[in-house]
Amino acid sequence: MGVIRNKIPWDLRQRGQMDSNRHAQKIKEAIRKNLQHIIAEEEIISTDGKRTTKIPIKYLDSYHFRHGVPKDGVGHGDGKEGDVLKEGGEDGKGKGNKAGDKPGSNIYDAEVSIEELTRMMLEDLGLPWFEDKEKKQIITTHVKYTDLRKTGPMPNWHKKKTILENIKRNASEGKEPRFGDLQQDDMRFRTWDEVIERHSNAVVYLMMDRSGSMDEPKRYLCKATFWWICRFLEHKYDNVEVVFIAHDYNAQIVPEKDFFILSNDGGTRCSSAYELCLADIKDHRPLHVWNIYCFHFSDGDNWGDDNDRCVQLVKEMLTKANMFAYGQVEYGRYGDFQTALLESLKKIEHPRMMTTVLSKKEDVYTVLQSFLGKEVEKNKETK
Amino acid sequence: MNERLEKRFEEIEVLAKKHGLDFFPVVYEEVPREVIWDIASYGLPTRMSHWSFGRSYVHQKYYGEMGYSKIYELVLNNDPSFAFLDLTNSDVVNMLVCAHVCAHSDFFKNNICFARTNRNMVNQAERNAKSMDMYKNKYQIDAVEDWMDVGFALDAHLDWRLGEDRQRYPEPEMVQQVIRSLPFSDLHGDDEKPSVKQYIKNSQFPPFKEKDLLFFLVNYAQMLPWQREVLSIIRSEAYYFAPQFLTKIMNEGWASFWHAELMYEYQNLSPEEHLEFSKAHAGVVSPGGGGGFNPYYVGFRVFKDIEERWDKYYKEGQKNQSFMQSAAIEAYDDKGNVVMSKMTGRQKMFQVRAEDDDISFILNYLSDDLVEDMNLFTYGLRGKSEDPDSDDIILKSRKAEQVRNIITEKLHNNGAPLIYVLEASSGTLVLEHDPLEEMPLDPKYAKETLKYVRAVWKNNVVLKTKDRYSKAFEYRASQDGVIMVDSNGDEMEVCDPEEAEEDQAAP
Numbered sequence: 001m002g003v004i005r006n007k008i009p010w011d012l013r014q015r016g017q018m019d020s021n022r023h024a025q026k027i028k029e030a031i032r033k034n035l036q037h038i039i040a041e042e043e044i045i046s047t048d049g050k051r052t053t054k055i056p057i058k059y060l061d062s063y064h065f066r067h068g069v070p071k072d073g074v075g076h077g078d079g080k081e082g083d084v085l086k087e088g089g090e091d092g093k094g095k096g097n098k099a100g101d102k103p104g105s106n107i108y109d110a111e112v113s114i115e116e117l118t119r120m121m122l123e124d125l126g127l128p129w130f131e132d133k134e135k136k137q138i139i140t141t142h143v144k145y146t147d148l149r150k151t152g153p154m155p156n157w158h159k160k161k162t163i164l165e166n167i168k169r170n171a172s173e174g175k176e177p178r179f180g181d182l183q184q185d186d187m188r189f190r191t192w193d194e195v196i197e198r199h200s201n202a203v204v205y206l207m208m209d210r211s212g213s214m215d216e217p218k219r220y221l222c223k224a225t226f227w228w229i230c231r232f233l234e235h236k237y238d239n240v241e242v243v244f245i246a247h248d249y250n251a252q253i254v255p256e257k258d259f260f261i262l263s264n265d266g267g268t269r270c271s272s273a274y275e276l277c278l279a280d281i282k283d284h285r286p287l288h289v290w291n292i293y294c295f296h297f298s299d300g301d302n303w304g305d306d307n308d309r310c311v312q313l314v315k316e317m318l319t320k321a322n323m324f325a326y327g328q329v330e331y332g333r334y335g336d337f338q339t340a341l342l343e344s345l346k347k348i349e350h351p352r353m354m355t356t357v358l359s360k361k362e363d364v365y366t367v368l369q370s371f372l373g374k375e376v377e378k379n380k381e382t383k
Numbered sequence: 384m385n386e387r388l389e390k391r392f393e394e395i396e397v398l399a400k401k402h403g404l405d406f407f408p409v410v411y412e413e414v415p416r417e418v419i420w421d422i423a424s425y426g427l428p429t430r431m432s433h434w435s436f437g438r439s440y441v442h443q444k445y446y447g448e449m450g451y452s453k454i455y456e457l458v459l460n461n462d463p464s465f466a467f468l469d470l471t472n473s474d475v476v477n478m479l480v481c482a483h484v485c486a487h488s489d490f491f492k493n494n495i496c497f498a499r500t501n502r503n504m505v506n507q508a509e510r511n512a513k514s515m516d517m518y519k520n521k522y523q524i525d526a527v528e529d530w531m532d533v534g535f536a537l538d539a540h541l542d543w544r545l546g547e548d549r550q551r552y553p554e555p556e557m558v559q560q561v562i563r564s565l566p567f568s569d570l571h572g573d574d575e576k577p578s579v580k581q582y583i584k585n586s587q588f589p590p591f592k593e594k595d596l597l598f599f600l601v602n603y604a605q606m607l608p609w610q611r612e613v614l615s616i617i618r619s620e621a622y623y624f625a626p627q628f629l630t631k632i633m634n635e636g637w638a639s640f641w642h643a644e645l646m647y648e649y650q651n652l653s654p655e656e657h658l659e660f661s662k663a664h665a666g667v668v669s670p671g672g673g674g675g676f677n678p679y680y681v682g683f684r685v686f687k688d689i690e691e692r693w694d695k696y697y698k699e700g701q702k703n704q705s706f707m708q709s710a711a712i713e714a715y716d717d718k719g720n721v722v723m724s725k726m727t728g729r730q731k732m733f734q735v736r737a738e739d740d741d742i743s744f745i746l747n748y749l750s751d752d753l754v755e756d757m758n759l760f761t762y763g764l765r766g767k768s769e770d771p772d773s774d775d776i777i778l779k780s781r782k783a784e785q786v787r788n789i790i791t792e793k794l795h796n797n798g799a800p801l802i803y804v805l806e807a808s809s810g811t812l813v814l815e816h817d818p819l820e821e822m823p824l825d826p827k828y829a830k831e832t833l834k835y836v837r838a839v840w841k842n843n844v845v846l847k848t849k850d851r852y853s854k855a856f857e858y859r860a861s862q863d864g865v866i867m868v869d870s871n872g873d874e875m876e877v878c879d880p881e882e883a884e885e886d887q888a889a890p
Contacts, residue, residue, distance in 0.1 A: 002463070003384050003392075004412040016421040016444075019437025026434055062435045063831035064536045065800050067822040069851070072763030072779060072789050077674040079778045085674075085762055086776040 026060050031112065032120050036365035039121070040224040118231055121368070140197050145190045152189025161188040202237040202291040202322075204230060205280070207273040209298035210262055211248040218329040219260050222297040224364045225327065229295060229371065237291065243280060247273035253280070270302045270341060274313035281320055292321040297358075300328045302341045311344050318350050325354040325371060384413055388474050391651070392481045398645050399485040403733065406488035407502075408463040411481070413470050419454050420444050422467055426624055427459060429509035431516075431616070433531050456480040460627065462502040464488040475659045478649070479642050479667075486641035490634050493737050496626035499546055504623050511616045518609045530610050533835040534597065534617030539625075539799035542595040547622040549595075551602050555585045586808075592815070593804040594796075596836075597621075603807070604839050614839075625797050632741045632790075636682015639668050640732075643683075670757065676790075684757060685748050689735060690728035692721075692750075699723045742791045749790075754783035761789045800824055802846070812840045816848035823851045826867070833860040 031038060079085070148161060163179050166186040171177035206226050208214070214222075234240050244259040245251050249267040253276065277294060285292060294317055302310070317324050328342045346355050356367050392411065399406070422428050424439035446452045455476060458466045466484040468477055491497050501507055519527045563577045593599045597618040601611055627634070646652070646660050668684075671677035696713070700706050700723035706714050707725070714723040726734065735744065761779045779785070795801070801817035814836070816824060829846065837844045837860040844860040856869045867875040 002408065002410040003389060004410060015432055016417070016424060016437065016440035019432050019434055020441045020444075021437065022432075022434040023437040023441065060434070060438060061828075061831075062438075062532065062535055063828050063835070064539060065802055065816075065832050066825050066828050067800055068825040069822055070764065071793060071822070072761050074676045074759055074761055074786055074789050075674040076670050076676070076758045076760070078758065079760065081760075081778055081780055083778045084765075084775045085778055 023060060028112065028116075028120075030060060031117075032124060035117075035121055035124055036362050039117070039228060039368075040221070040361040040364040114231065118235065121228075140199065141194050142197070143192045144195050146193045147191045148188045149191050150185070150187060150189070152191060156190040156192075158188045158190050162186050199239065200237045200291065201239045201289055202233050202241070202293060203285050204233060204240060204242045205245060205277045205292070205294045206242060206259070207245040207247065207251075207277060207294065207296040208259065209248070209268055209270065209273075209301075210246045210260075211268045211301065212262065213268075213299050213301045214262065214329070218299055219262075221329055221358045221361070221364065222327070223260055224361070225297070225358065225367055226295065228364065228368050229293075232368070232371075233293065243277075245273050245276055247276075251276040268298070268302050269306050270296065270298055271306050271309040271313055274310060274317060278313065278317060278320075281317075287320055294321050294324045295327070296325070297327045297329060298341070299330070300339055300341050304340060307341050307344045310341060311348065314345060314348060314353070315350075318348070318352055321352065323352045323354065323371075324350075325356065327367060328355070328357045330357055330359045384411070384477075385474075388477060391474075391478055394651075395478060395481050395645055395649065396485060398648060399482065399489075399641065402641075402644070403729075404485055404489040404641065405493060406464065406485050407461070407492055409458075409466050409481075409484055409488055410463050411466050411468060411484075413468045413472075415470050416447060416454075417444075419457060419467060419469055420447055422457050423454055426620075427505060427508045428465070428467075429505055429512060430620070431508070431512040431531075433535070434528065435532075435535060456484060458484045458487045459505060460491040460497060460500060460502070460623075461505045462492075464491065465505065473659065475652070475656045476663050479646055479660055479663055482642035482645040483638045485645075486638040487634060489641075490630070490637050490736060494626075494630060494633075494740075495738055496630055496740050500623050500626060501619075504620075508620065511620065514612060514616065518613065522609060527609075527613065530613050531617065533839055534614045536832050536835050537596045537600075538617050538621035539797045540594060540596040540802060541618075541621060541625055541797055542593075542598070545595065547619060549598060552588070552590050553585045555583050555588075558582055558584045588806070588808040589804055594801070596802070596804065596814075599804050599807075600836075600839050605841055606839065626740075628797065629740045629742075629794060632678040632682040632685075633736070633739060633744045634682070635679045636684075636686045637736055639664075639679050639683040640686040643668075681749070681757070681759075681790075682744075684753060685744065686732055686735075688750065688753050689732055689748055692728070693724055693726055693731035694728035696721055696724035697727045700725055740794075742794050745787050745790050749783070749787055751783040754781075754786050759786045761785050805847070811843045811845060812836070814844065814846040816846060818849065821853070824848055829858055830860075830865040833858055833865050836860065837865075 075085075148158060162182075165188060166179055166182055167177055169183075169186060170179075170181065175181075208219070208222055208226075210219075230240065230242055242256070244254050244256055246254045246259055247268075247270065249269045249272065251272040273296065281287075281290075281292060314324055314326075326342070326345050328339070342355060342357070345353075354370060356370060358364065358367060396409075418428075420440055420443035424443050425436045430436070447454075454469065455472055456466055456468050458464055464484070464487070466480070468480055472480065491500075515527065515531070558581070560580045560582070561577045562580055589599065595618075597614055601614045601618065606614075643664055646664070652660065668680045669677065670680050700714070703714075703723055706723050712725050713721050716722050724731065735748065739747070760781045762776055763779050765775045765777050800822070801820055802814055803817070804812065805815040806813040829848075833844055833846055846858040846860075847855065848858065849855050854870070856867055856875065859866050859868055869875050
């Protein structure tokens with residue numbers, strides 16, 4: 001028998017930790033590959049966008065030949081043949097729980113920050129992380145004292161430094177180290193630099209139809225898209241304000257928490273939202289200060305007479321806004337989708353106009369892609 | 384480790400030897416739990432690094448920190464055996480662990496499954512790890528890691544019968560066979576012209592169904608020397624680890640039996656210490672919470688049962704004069720059950736420990752009575768035919784035979800589906816999933832794994848298999864990816880029954 005007494009410096013060895021980091025790295029690669037399936041997940045868009053969020057992801061699979069159906073197992077305890085030990089899930093979700101017999105059914109909480117995800121998306125879309133700020137920015141200058149010099153105007157005379165220099169010089173010349181015999185050489189003056197600060201502001205008008213036909217899944221898709229658009233704009237502008245306009249027959253500006261709550265009123269008149277948006281821009285958002293983004297999501301179920309009016313208003317908005325985007329949500333299997341509004345808006349054909357259709361979670365990614373693509377084009381235009 | 388405990392360890396080892404346990408010298412070391420998790424995830428303290436070990440480390444750490452599981456010790460199949468004890472173990476737990484470790488080491492040394500394992504694996508693994516690190520430095524970590532992924536994907540497919548050290552297949556050769564009407568007729572001066580038959584010997588490639596996929600690829604696929612080395616290393620370590628998978632129940636049962644036996648016999652325990660030991664022992668061999676299957680418990684009970692039963696048979700044998708005079712060691716009744724034996728319970732246990740693996744151990748010695756006594760049953764998904772939409776897990780059977788079959792089912796072919804190389808002479812590598820296996824392969828995993836095989840073989844790969852309705856079809860891996868082709872040669876569209884179902888379920 002032998003006993004080893006701490007001969008091996010285990011503390012120095014971090015093999016497990018290092019390899020698990022490698023695993024985490026591989027998981028991030030996997031996230032990157034599956035971005036379009038991940039970004040619309042509830043766990044992500046329900047955060048405030050700042051904290052690190054944990055995304056539940058399966059442990060990374062290592063592939064090998066294995067049987068497709070989980071094998072039966074052996075347990076112990078009471079019960080007779082045919083008893084249900086564990087009820088299956090009501091839908092496909094329950095499938096991961098099959099007796100825990102399937103390898104790889106373990107869930108691993110990867111920690112990824114929203115910023116990291118955003119960065120991955122931008123990289124994935126081939127967009128640079130830091131973009132030039134928009135031309136609409138307020139430039140302020142102010143003065144900051146940054147250095148000392150021996151000459152300068154008397155108002156900038158730095159008395160304390162001058163006294164210190166004087167004492168130092170006296171000491172170095174072998175005299176008593178105290179203040180006295182002030183010479184020109186001791187004088188110190190502050191100098192300043194002009195600092196130019198650019199503030200870029202963006203206001204995002206999020207308009208959404210909340211009439212009865214916008215059911216939960218439809219609103220979810222809107223929410224996911226809105227959420228990401230706000231994240232991107234936050235990266236681009238110093239100051240982003242979001243205005244939520246909910247509409248059915250009438251439109252009103254609502255706080256964020258009420259935005260996704262359905263109204264009871266029937267009828268949809270999209271122009272009401274556009275009108276309110278235009279009015280708000282006119283009253284509160286001077287065009288030289290604000291970059292304006294307008295997004296509108298609806299299921300297209302608009303009053304027929306209203307469409308022409310909508311087109312007219314959108315055209316007006318385009319003269320003011322950096323972008324107007326209309327998204328039609330077509331979720332659900334048997335919908336007979338009304339496309340009149342979409343079709344009329346499509347006819348506008350303006351470089352800053354965008355129309356799109358959302359029908360499943362994965363589309364969120366495509367929409368963001370075309371949205372960001374437009375942004376890039378626009379930047380090229382302005383340069 | 385204090386001196387008192389060291390002395391007690393020595394006393395336990397002396398006791399163990401007295402009972403006939405024959406183990407390698409054991410070297411003990413107390414380590415923090417992080418090291419325990421590390422070794423538990425890698426299998427060896429010196430093993431190469433790979434992200435998949437990191438994954439199990441995260442897993443171990445998670446369960447350890449949450450308090451779901453505590454690993455008291457780890458012991459390596461090596462000469463000497465290295466035993467790692469958790470720093471936080473109490474002295475009494477450490478004594479139990481010491482007895483447990485001696486029995487494990489005895490098992491490694493004497494069980495037939497381990498006979499061909501490398502007893503110097505701790506050092507060998509370190510050399511392997513160094514080679515891997517060297518390759519990673521030289522050829523990019525990603526390239527080497529991808530290649531390692533291939534190795535780990537196939538390393539369950541071993542051939543026990545032929546083992547690790549093998550020769551290449553004999554080369555095909557032209558053989559001339561001279562045929563005469565009578566042997567030696569030329570000696571008699573007959574002028575008969577012998578007919579000469581020419582044929583190619585060993586023309587089959589491979590000459591038989593090759594189960595050891597890595598052996599085949601390492602020897603017959605085109606690859607760079609370092610790639611060959613990586614696969615060889617993984618294969619050789621797989622042969623080292625596989626017996627542990629195959630004897631888990633026995634090994635743990637054996638060790639649990641002996642730690643109980645030795646600790647009960649050990650004299651110098653105070654009543655408090657004895658109580659602590661009993662608690663720890665009860666924890667180790669508890670049937671398992673939540674109705675699960677605890678190999679420690681089942682193995683322990685089976686060994687206990689063997690001892691009791693053979694003591695009984697031995698006594699029966701002693702009474703029977705004619706049996707004692709016969710040459711037979713055991714006598715059977717009409718049904719083939721043992722009724723008399725010349726071996727005592729202990730002797731039988733040592734024989735079982737030396738000669739069985741989990742499959743034969745469970746099939747031969749987990750008796751019907753014991754299944755009933757332990758209240759075992761089999762469970763699984765309710766059959767698809769009964770209620771196709773149901774995901775319910777039901778209690779399927781309490782029949783002892785079923786229980787034995789289900790326990791051993793997972794152990795066949797190292798837990799992997801039986802897949803062998805059927806034919807490769809035309810350049811296309813033809814694999815076959817054993818037609819006797821009823822369970823279909825997981826399509827997603829099969830496809831991904833075939834991509835690996837194709838990457839190594841660098842030519843088309845075909846895998847013949849059956850779906851869950853026992854209809855034959857093939858996976859075909861080519862440059863453009865993997866497709867599934869049915870017996871008519873048409874590409875199948877929906878391949879994954881689960882995926883298909885989910886598609887339908889989606890709104």
